Amino acid sequence: MTHPRTAGRLLMVMPYEQLVRKAVEAGFRVWSVWDPKLRPAAYLDQVAAHSEELLLTDFEDEAALRALVARAAREHRVDHVLHLGSERSMAPVVAEAEALGLSPNTAASVRLLNDKHAMRALLNAAGVSVVRVREAAGLAEVEPVLAEFGLPAVVKPTNSAGSRGVALVRTAADLAEWAERVKAAGIEGPFIVEEFLRGPEFSVETLSVGGAHQVVGITAKQTSGPPGFVETGHVHPAPLDPADAQAIRSTVTALLDLSGFAFGPAHTEVILTPAGPRVVESQARLGGDRIPLLVEVATGFDLEAAIFRGLAGEDVRAPAAHRYASVGFFRLPAGRLESVEGVDALKALDHVHAVHFPYGPGDVLPLTTDSGTRHGYAVVDAPSPAEAADRIAAAHAALRARTTPIPKEAL
The missing domain is CATH 3.30.470.20 (ATP-grasp fold, B domain)
Structure with a gap:
């Protein structure tokens, strides 16, 4: 790998392919760390192509992750450690990087942003963006907290993203539906209960x-x-x-x-x-x-x-x-995809900048319950918000998909 200019040595944990490429373009030599369970081998090959070396570990094993960060930082004399991916594995990486003197942020500062309860407590104590809030350590505590807090209220995990486990609870039935959803997703808490904004x-x-x-x-x-x-x-x-x-x-x-x-x-x-x-x-x-x-x-x-x-x-x-740019997410009927048309024609339009529909005939489209179960997207540009909305509506209409319902337990 050639280095036209050197900005330093960078260890990146969970870096997306384009981030490694852009770091190299900025002059950094990059060592990348990934969990092979989280991305297909072909994607990790793309990450490796831009990296000095791709290092693999289990992000669920925090001790092993920290040990790998420390070892790689020493061996390759890196100048900075960055984690720009999922919050789930961010805390141990930033803590280890801070201990090594290689993190541009303290672990405390990152926790105060990522942890919803810690962030709310910080803001409320400062009198900034004050919102009523209570914490429930686990699922069993949510109902008694809500009884004291009052309805309607928003319930969500303190550490999650992409609308996972978020719900507005107005009735006992809402609470029961939410509890079933978080159990199915394996979300154990802690949770926060906040006023409905x-x-x-x-x-x-x-x-x-x-x-x-x-x-x-x-x-x-x-x-x-x-x-x-x-x-x-x-x-x-x-x-x-x-x-x-x-x-x-x-x-x-x-x-x-x-x-x-x-x-x-x-x-x-x-x-x-x-x-x-x-x-x-x-x-x-x-x-x-x-x-x-x-x-x-x-x-x-x-x-x-x-x-x-x-x-x-x-x-x-x-x-x-x-100009304006807009993204619209496809949300099709759940079930087995029988046929799909219009994707290539949509990609060919000058005002369309990206189309993502990762399904083909025979695939099962999941029921959309959070950002991870949406069915793809289109990105368009437009001279006004109204025209952007029209172009997104046209993109939805252009994707012609036919699905066959299947039993809920098969989705």
Whole structure:
């Protein structure tokens, strides 16, 4: 592997293929760590192609993961350790990197963003984005907590993403349905119970370098609504009144300051209530749902590449948006897929930037209950939010799929 310029040596845990590639393009030599259970061998081959070496371990074994991070950091004399993937394995990696003096963030700062209860306690103590909240250590405690807290209320795991285990509970039947869903998903808690926030939802992407926070953009979210709030689409930039946009930016940067977060991307979800912005949750990583692509389509700013350019000492600033970008998620009837048409025609359209439909005839389409069980997506650009909505609607219509219902237990 050739190195046209050297920004340093980087150990990345759970790096997506394009992140390794963009880190190398920024001048870093990269060693990558993955759990082979989490990605197909062909995908890991792509990661390895951009890496000095691909190291494999079980992310569920925290001691082994920490030992591998320490050994690789010593052997390869790395300058930084980064984890930009799932929160589930982030805590032990950042803790080990901090102990080695190789993490741009403290483990405490990352926990204060990723752990929903810790984040809420931090904000409430500071009088920022105050929201009533209670914690339940396990599933059995949720019902008595709700009885004292009052309904309606939102219940969710303290450590999860992608709408997993989130529900608005208004009745005993809602609670029973939610409990069945989290049991089936193997979510054991702890959980938090929060007041139900009313208002439109937004995602806020930030990039922090040296403790200074840049709000890269605000994205308007569309969800299925209660009880599960599964995200169905987004538009970027969010069509917002300037005063509301500034209030959202100020609230999010206040959270980042309070947590002590110093470097990297963060993805923060906000509801704009009648009383002002209220943070729903935050994660010390890039946003999912192709939001970085929406930012790039709308502004020309590659947020993923900017992470490594900032780490290399470059000044990275996101320009203003010059058009809108939207993603719409396919949500087809669950069952066995008999036929599908329109995917190739959709990809060929000039205003379509990405189409993902990973199913073929004979595959079973799951019932959509969270972000992981949606059926794919299309990303489009448009000169206005209204035209973006029209193009997403046309993309949904263009995907012509026929499914046959099958028993629920087979989904």
